[in-house]
Amino acid sequence: MINFENVSKHYDTQTALRNITFSIEKGEMAFITGLSGSGKTTLLKLIYLSEKPDEGTISIDSRELNTLKESEIPLLRRKIGFVFQDFRLLNNRNVFENIALALRIRGINDKDVKTRVFDALKTVNLRHKADYYPDTLSGGEQQRVVIARAIVSEPTVLLADEPTGNVDPDTSAGIMRTFKNINATGTTIIIATHNRELFRDTGRRVLKLDNGNLVSEERG
Amino acid sequence: MINFENVSKHYDTQTALRNITFSIEKGEMAFITGLSGSGKTTLLKLIYLSEKPDEGTISIDSRELNTLKESEIPLLRRKIGFVFQDFRLLNNRNVFENIALALRIRGINDKDVKTRVFDALKTVNLRHKADYYPDTLSGGEQQRVVIARAIVSEPTVLLADEPTGNVDPDTSAGIMRTFKNINATGTTIIIATHNRELFRDTGRRVLKLDNGNLVSEERG
Amino acid sequence: MATFAFRLALRSILHEKWINLLSILAIAASLLITALTVLSVYNVDVATQKLPERFSMMLYLKDKLSGGEVENIMNTLKKEHAVESVKYIPKDQALKELKTMLKGTDHVLEGLEENPLPDSIEIKLKKEAVGTETAQQLSTRLRETKGVDDVEYGEKFLFAISSIKTGVKTIGILFIMIMSASVIFVCYSTVKILFYRKKEEIETYKLLGATKGFIRAPFIIEGAFIGLSGGLLSLLGILLVYYIVIFRLSHTIPIFNALIFPANISFLLPPIGLSLGIAGAAIAIGRIRY
């Protein structure tokens, strides 16, 4: 479903990804790991088209991303849910509205928005924080709001960037359970993380990056 | 050195801390742990006077915080280094200037600023990123910049809030080594974390919060 | 989706009421000043446009010209570009007029046995020629004409009036230009600032998959709101000025009675504000890129 072929990405002086080739199957749940600064976030951003590769080709559902017209980018993104490492929550909107935004953008009506947002909030155990503003939440709570926003639109692909960096092991396990459930409904999931606990003994594929190179592909 | 006596803190509808009593010795290195939303960050904020307790008294060096005049607050903060969970880096300044800010505020001259900032950057392995802007850094790199900013001023107290949430285990171990070194020079350190690896087998005190209550005090 | 855009705009307007209020006031002030300037220029124009009609050029003819010679001169005059109309005034009529002018003291002329006044021709100049150099040249030229004794033309006074007119118009147009520019400037910079302030928000919108129209709509609505409110407020302002000037000041300062308020034009202010607001917003948002 997602194909990287000889993809490289350079920032000014920094090479973030070097000649990366791999593919993720439809319905797969895969992990990307590697040291801090090894290129995990960059890789996810390339799939989301929020960065463009300098070399190589990336395709999703056999569609090459560099042939996409600008007006097709939002449509691509609507198929993908992204758990941003830096959260990107809007501090001038409460938790409910932050999550609802992902649905409003898709033109979904108010009634459906309401039920789906509350469902997502229940999934991450934050139903009671719906009226709070992000800057009044704890770090872990914010992270769970971001996860709720990513899954509320029921995307066909879910990209999660360090989704458990700010939560305790119990909450972390809960989040992984949620991901597994979503995966079971056919959603393709890619999780970037440095937390080995997440993929230990899962039997899932783990791609390891080192300084921009794809150095190994193992099973967790 | 740091004393909490029957401290409670309520946000509108939420009780973040309830009747907390404990004390941290000068030169100690202690951990605070607990589930997401249990009140760790709030506890550190109270020490830093960026939140005020609703009940109880907090004192540092036998000085009661609620007797401080407003003009003394910045002076208190200069004695404390804070690794913020939400980073609080300025995106319109490069890494060097972000760290230097902690020194400039103290009126330190340019030459000293330079040597000390570069020393701090070397400590967190980011000497080569000095000219980068925070939003071009990876999550883990940003976190290390925040740590560098907290230690560059050589504070007598260091408060670290989830300092390893975005870094891989190797980097994490490096950061803990740095903290141990700083602690060895007499700096009191309090680390809030959900990462049990950090305090496992350290023999340090671990305060456990649960839903705003101090439920246990153990040795890691 | 359209209703959501309106809700977003409303949210932003309420949330950022402070900056919005400031912008509305600024736009209202600018529009008001522009409108007042337009009114001032318009009034000066109307006032001075009436003036020239009262002035004419007088041609005093030599004594005892024949009817044909007079006819001749009249025809020459009619051919002149600057001339609107000519009127022959025989000396008898002139004496009658002089007597009317001196009325109370007309015994001055009672002793006259013979009419000492000359025949004359009154020349009305075309409006646009009054006070210009062309008229001045014409008067010099006519003085040389056969059969003409003297030409009287209040050059200096008329020239001064024409100068004032040109001056006020020039300054007025300059002023209108400056103020119009400043309205656009305020609209533009307001939306730019609002847009700038929401940079992060827009970034997040884009990342979540919002289309360009979805992102733009609330800003356009907000710009329209600001512009329209500013326009309405300036209309209120001008009606207030109108009220004060016409109903209050004109009692004590009668000259204000002569002022003309084209009310209909004032009602153009809200739509002008609206258009400027939308235009400003559109320019400020500019091109959205993914």
Add this chain to the structure above:
Amino acid sequence: MATFAFRLALRSILHEKWINLLSILAIAASLLITALTVLSVYNVDVATQKLPERFSMMLYLKDKLSGGEVENIMNTLKKEHAVESVKYIPKDQALKELKTMLKGTDHVLEGLEENPLPDSIEIKLKKEAVGTETAQQLSTRLRETKGVDDVEYGEKFLFAISSIKTGVKTIGILFIMIMSASVIFVCYSTVKILFYRKKEEIETYKLLGATKGFIRAPFIIEGAFIGLSGGLLSLLGILLVYYIVIFRLSHTIPIFNALIFPANISFLLPPIGLSLGIAGAAIAIGRIRY
């Protein structure tokens, strides 16, 4: 630490050059308009102050009054508040003047055997009395005086001039008030916006232990810079207007020659801008709380 504040301010000015430039332009425009309004009002005032000197009230006396009676009337007049000076004009002199006035056509009066004009007294009114109701009342009162035949006083014309004066002054002051308010408004809102934009930055400063002075200094410097630049730019603008009006327009439109430019006052613009900038910044920052 002081140098760091300057560096921070410079950084902010360079970094946010766009919004700073806009603010400077807005302030410059507002100051320029205020200054031009002040100049206009000043000029109208000076111009109309000279006018009244040319007008006087004429008292026409009854025929054949004795020297004592004339003396009497003169003395009464001198005691009047509104009167500046009086001058007796015997009828012979009046005829001479009339002849001068009618010059080319003075043969009109040649046939007169006897001087038909009355003796008269020319009254110069005090400046402040010209065109007022007091003067009007005086003329009505004098008409009733024994020995006085008639009083001539160009009430309407003078009253119109006095009205224009009052009108221009009123509008001018209103205008200056509006524009001054808008300068303060621009300064204030600029710094407020800058401050608002740096809210997060300030928050971080406070958290890192910066004192209030440390946080305020760069903003004050930036406000001062914006105000001063705006002031300098408006000075440049007014010098440009001065140049255009005096050296260019006055050739073609002579009335501009009469304009007075108090250059010294113009040089007050930069310090005014500076003060407003600093004041605006200080107000906008307000109280900093930890």
